[in-house]
Amino acid sequence: MSGQQDGREGRGFTDRELDIMSVLWREGSGTVAEVREALGDDAGYTTVLKILQILEEKGAVRHEQEGRAYRYFPLVESVSAGGRALSRIVNKIFHGSAELLLATLVEDREFSEAEIERMRSILDRAGRKGNAGEISAAHPRMENKPYKM
Amino acid sequence: MSGQQDGREGRGFTDRELDIMSVLWREGSGTVAEVREALGDDAGYTTVLKILQILEEKGAVRHEQEGRAYRYFPLVESVSAGGRALSRIVNKIFHGSAELLLATLVEDREFSEAEIERMRSILDRAGRKGNAGEISAAHPRMENKPYKM
DNA sequence: CCGGCGCTACGAAGGGTATCGTTGACAGCA
DNA sequence: TGCTGTCAACGATACCCTTCGTAGCGCCGG
Structure with a gap:
């Protein structure tokens, strides 16, 4: 029994971990x-190692031998990590209101017209897809959705 | 060197702290x-105490004597905590792209038409304001009060 | 007046994160 | 062949979060 040593999986990333994941996602x-650089x-x-x-223990990255060194690859998608983090923020801080989140986002930053236009089209897509006609049918209780990583 | 005094002073709450702040913001x-309840x-x-x-040490809440007990009040606004958290996520996970964040948000959830409409109008306001032109006298401050009841 | 109850303060235990120092392995080079 | 630089592994250290156990205090009912 206990086939796998399930360490700390499914958890969010700490500050430093996020710094490093960010590099991996970007590069x-x-x-x-390289990461250290x-x-x-x-x-x-x-420290970086x-x-x-x-x-790696958490299952967020893997490595391959490359010459004498290890090359690390992210296993967790940035989007899925972002989804988790966003869910958390929406629920805990904005009480489930994505509108408030969006409002805060645009309050804090200045967006170009182009950006806003693209964001608008994202909403349009969501509107068509998520709700093709019915409005009040199901009020999506925004509790924690099941995510997978 | 390079100590990690990056997230101490009210910048960023831990899991449990956020749980409790969430209650305080809501109530x-x-x-x-009461919080424990x-x-x-x-x-x-x-533990809750x-x-x-x-x-309180971090400056996120204060207390007043109320009978024999202390009543705690949040000092940090949920929106400002949310803004910081969002900033962090946008930068570290979405590489500064608010669009990607919004896309992820609408990917993970289903929104009603009404919600999407309100989000669209938020973007409209931001577009008018952020546009390199003139800021209209009407400054629709997005407070966390008059929403979602 | 006294015991119990609710409340806060103190502080310790357990577990995790973050940062290194040191060690051992190995490859390239003079 | 022996030196040097790069690299991963191990272990240590310091600090923080989270959860409580225990102690002390004031109030209220009996």
């Missing part, structure tokens, strides 16, 4: 040295 | 017992 992959070289080598290993 | 205020009574009394005290 696609990276060795310890991308972070701004303020972190020690072993350690966190990468923790991330 | 407006609460005693330890609202959480689902799976938490011990002293402790976190409330930590929150």
Whole structure:
């Protein structure tokens, strides 16, 4: 029994972990040295390695041998991590109101017309897809949806 | 060196802290017992008290004597906490793209027509304001009060 | 007046994160 | 062949979060 050592899976990322995942998402992959470089070289080598290993334990990244070094690849999609984080924020901070979230977002930042136009079209798509006619039918109780990682 | 004093002073709440702040934001205020009740009574009394005290240390809440108990009030607005959290997510996970964030948001949830309509109007307002022209005198402050009741 | 109850304060235990120092392996080079 | 630089693994350290156990205090009912 206990086939797999289920460590800390399904959890969110900590600050530092997120920093490193961010690099991996942006670059696609990276060795310890590369990640360390991308972070701004303020972190020690072993520190970055350690966190990468923790991330691997969590199932968020994997590695391949590349020459003498390991190259790390993200296993968790940034979108799915983002979805989780957003869900959390919407529920805990904005009480389930995505509108309030959006309002806060546009309050804090300045968007170009083009950006706003693209965001509008995203909403249009959502409107057509999510609700082709009926409105009050099902009020989506925005509790925690099941996500998978 | 390079200590990690990045998330201490009210910048970013931990899981449990967020749970409790969420209750306070929703209810407006609460005693330890009330908060504990609202959480689902799976938490011990002293646990909730402790976190409330930590929150107070961080400057996120304050308390007033009320009879024999303390009544805690949130000092940090949910919107400002949300703004910070959103900023973080946009930058670290969505690489600064609010569009991608919005796309993910609408991917994960189903919205009613009414909600989408309101979100669209939020974008309209942002478009008029953010446009390099003139800011109209009417400044529709998006507060967290008059919404979603 | 006294005991119980509710409340806060103190602080410790348990587990996790973040940062390194050190060690051992190995490859390239003089 | 022996030195040096790069790399992963291990272990240590320090700090933080979360959960409580226990103690002390004031109030209320009997």
